[in-house]
Amino acid sequence: MNKKISMDDIARDLNISKSTISFIINGKAKEMRISDKLATRVLDYVKEKNYNRNALAQSLRTGKSKIIGLIVEDIADAFFSSVARLIEERAYKKGYKIIYCSTEDNPKKTIELINMFKGRNVDGFIITAPKGIETEVELLVAQNHPFVLFDRYFPEIETDYVIIDNLAGAKMAVEHLVAEGFRQIAFITLASDQTQMAERLKGYNEAIKAAGFKPQVLEIKFTSKPEKVVQQVSAFLLKNKDVDAVLFATNYLALQGFEAINRQNLRIPDDLAVVAFDDHAFFKVFNPPITAVSQPMKNLSENLIDVLFKRMSGGEDTGSSVHKVLPPELIVRKSSVKSK
Amino acid sequence: MNKKISMDDIARDLNISKSTISFIINGKAKEMRISDKLATRVLDYVKEKNYNRNALAQSLRTGKSKIIGLIVEDIADAFFSSVARLIEERAYKKGYKIIYCSTEDNPKKTIELINMFKGRNVDGFIITAPKGIETEVELLVAQNHPFVLFDRYFPEIETDYVIIDNLAGAKMAVEHLVAEGFRQIAFITLASDQTQMAERLKGYNEAIKAAGFKPQVLEIKFTSKPEKVVQQVSAFLLKNKDVDAVLFATNYLALQGFEAINRQNLRIPDDLAVVAFDDHAFFKVFNPPITAVSQPMKNLSENLIDVLFKRMSGGEDTGSSVHKVLPPELIVRKSSVKSK
DNA sequence: ATAATTTGCTAAATCCGTTTAGTTTTTCTA
DNA sequence: TAGAAAAACTAAACGGATTTAGCAAATTAT
Numbered sequence: 001m002n003k004k005i006s007m008d009d010i011a012r013d014l015n016i017s018k019s020t021i022s023f024i025i026n027g028k029a030k031e032m033r034i035s036d037k038l039a040t041r042v043l044d045y046v047k048e049k050n051y052n053r054n055a056l057a058q059s060l061r062t063g064k065s066k067i068i069g070l071i072v073e074d075i076a077d078a079f080f081s082s083v084a085r086l087i088e089e090r091a092y093k094k095g096y097k098i099i100y101c102s103t104e105d106n107p108k109k110t111i112e113l114i115n116m117f118k119g120r121n122v123d124g125f126i127i128t129a130p131k132g133i134e135t136e137v138e139l140l141v142a143q144n145h146p147f148v149l150f151d152r153y154f155p156e157i158e159t160d161y162v163i164i165d166n167l168a169g170a171k172m173a174v175e176h177l178v179a180e181g182f183r184q185i186a187f188i189t190l191a192s193d194q195t196q197m198a199e200r201l202k203g204y205n206e207a208i209k210a211a212g213f214k215p216q217v218l219e220i221k222f223t224s225k226p227e228k229v230v231q232q233v234s235a236f237l238l239k240n241k242d243v244d245a246v247l248f249a250t251n252y253l254a255l256q257g258f259e260a261i262n263r264q265n266l267r268i269p270d271d272l273a274v275v276a277f278d279d280h281a282f283f284k285v286f287n288p289p290i291t292a293v294s295q296p297m298k299n300l301s302e303n304l305i306d307v308l309f310k311r312m313s314g315g316e317d318t319g320s321s322v323h324k325v326l327p328p329e330l331i332v333r334k335s336s337v338k339s340k
Numbered sequence: 341m342n343k344k345i346s347m348d349d350i351a352r353d354l355n356i357s358k359s360t361i362s363f364i365i366n367g368k369a370k371e372m373r374i375s376d377k378l379a380t381r382v383l384d385y386v387k388e389k390n391y392n393r394n395a396l397a398q399s400l401r402t403g404k405s406k407i408i409g410l411i412v413e414d415i416a417d418a419f420f421s422s423v424a425r426l427i428e429e430r431a432y433k434k435g436y437k438i439i440y441c442s443t444e445d446n447p448k449k450t451i452e453l454i455n456m457f458k459g460r461n462v463d464g465f466i467i468t469a470p471k472g473i474e475t476e477v478e479l480l481v482a483q484n485h486p487f488v489l490f491d492r493y494f495p496e497i498e499t500d501y502v503i504i505d506n507l508a509g510a511k512m513a514v515e516h517l518v519a520e521g522f523r524q525i526a527f528i529t530l531a532s533d534q535t536q537m538a539e540r541l542k543g544y545n546e547a548i549k550a551a552g553f554k555p556q557v558l559e560i561k562f563t564s565k566p567e568k569v570v571q572q573v574s575a576f577l578l579k580n581k582d583v584d585a586v587l588f589a590t591n592y593l594a595l596q597g598f599e600a601i602n603r604q605n606l607r608i609p610d611d612l613a614v615v616a617f618d619d620h621a622f623f624k625v626f627n628p629p630i631t632a633v634s635q636p637m638k639n640l641s642e643n644l645i646d647v648l649f650k651r652m653s654g655g656e657d658t659g660s661s662v663h664k665v666l667p668p669e670l671i672v673r674k675s676s677v678k679s680k
Numbered sequence: 681a682t683a684a685t686t687t688g689c690t691a692a693a694t695c696c697g698t699t700t701a702g703t704t705t706t707t708c709t710a
Numbered sequence: 711t712a713g714a715a716a717a718a719c720t721a722a723a724c725g726g727a728t729t730t731a732g733c734a735a736a737t738t739a740t
Contacts, residue, residue: 356719356720357719357720357721358720358721359719359720359721359722360718360719360720363719372718372719373716373717373718373719374717374718374719375717375718375719378718378719397725399725400724400725400726400727401724401725402725403725
């Protein structure tokens, strides 16, 4: 590997001081009263030799890295990868790079990742936090590391966060199903104490109660293998034949749910209406198209970046923390509309 | 932000030399004949103070960063995000982190990214290369930077790459449709001179010719907006009413294609059989389920990591380059099978 | 003609580990 | 008991930038 050229090399070649070069390259020539002649000479040389600063050395000295650590649950999940893409795009425009990692909802791995990122002097974090990293998050606060939580948050810790109104989303879905004339509306969710799941469940329960119906909830363990999920949903549907509509709490559950529905040859929406939390590009072209509670991805990622950059630019303790709760949108498609 | 504790701090506190600490922390205590007593004293102190090495300083000195740069076309695409996830998982187990970026198939952005990564001393690259970065890739070779191309490659440049057999994949798809009794098999693809697209087209053409049929190809411009794609596919189907089967060259095209098919109220597979390149979790639960040419994701990512690590561990010029061409799999579902 | 500024640039410290080449102290050998 | 060898550490250079404090020469002011 060719060793790269450094400022010292340039300094030697041009017989000037390294400091001078640094000033010129950083656009501080005027400020430091470097003559235009010398400045252009250096710039020309830099271009000719195709010199690039060593970002590590720069980061080491300045404490800044121009890197943002993105810690998501699973980058292969369409929701997270879409957010990642949008965040990356925005960050890139501001000169920032993204290092991402998937937590797999494993607190130990997550804590390792956070520390790894700290050791690299990332300028900020965007985190979907699994349960069990509360202490680590408190440490981030205490150490005044800029970061934003998203998708879920810790109610007992004062932090910035950007989430959607999961309670309202679930309510909207149920209310829509009620308005469409469905009476036995089930909720299939993951057994999880994360806020986004808790809120979705709460929204479902409240809306069902308000409509005067009976809540029917299937909670599936986080660790279940896909085939296991299909079986659990199948069993649930078989046991509760009166269920005429189901709200899936996540995209992934909907996927396995569809499999269960297909296996039982149930027709959507005639035998069973379906609404899924989180929209997906393919839902629009399903047969029938699937109704979804859609998270405002663009809005979400813009807010994440904005809140993070605000926190990054602020000095110590920039006032109180920012809590953004964005409204989801119910996209009604045929899967939840009674055919006449 | 609390400033973090450094080896110098520890050295001062424990009244020993910084070098000693470095050796101990790096597990070279035995080798350097540091007494067990001192070693444990340091280790205990490190744990107590929750000290973490500054990875930047480490990288700067050693030239290694334990980071791999992953440059994909679009992380929001299920194919790339799945690969990313699998790669990240494997890399993580080996103590490596991933920095990723989306090229959006923009050569200028890609070159910037590569240079950014070089400046961060990434230990290796995994790249889906857009056309127009040939010179940059040649530079990587010349500078002996470890890297692997995937999804596509540059035939005229000797590099490592891991791809799938796109020609065979397209052939399999067409042969399957022919065997099922379809006669007017169209191919809807992107106008692109990237190898993976060229190979898919070639495979389609060869198989069609071998069957004695007439090729019917719709090439869609890369830059077309989604709605534009739908319209182009619609127009194509309307104009070629005799087409009884279609092979979509990518997942994304399939998505827009389904929209066009739905708008014309065509039934799959009775009016039109469908096969898509790249499988997707949702294809299994479509109504009807969609036949797909599936890339072996696990195999692909394992090979990518293996080839890259081999290159990374090898000294200068480790022999000739590695070309892996993995076999795709045709997953036959109802969308391409004539109903009896 | 001398003092005060301004202009143009540089030396050296700093960020924080790693690593080479020792140095000192202790133990062993002859 | 002197000298060799081993044990236990350490000093200092290094990687590659940034940044503060300051010096020398050229101008301007008095």
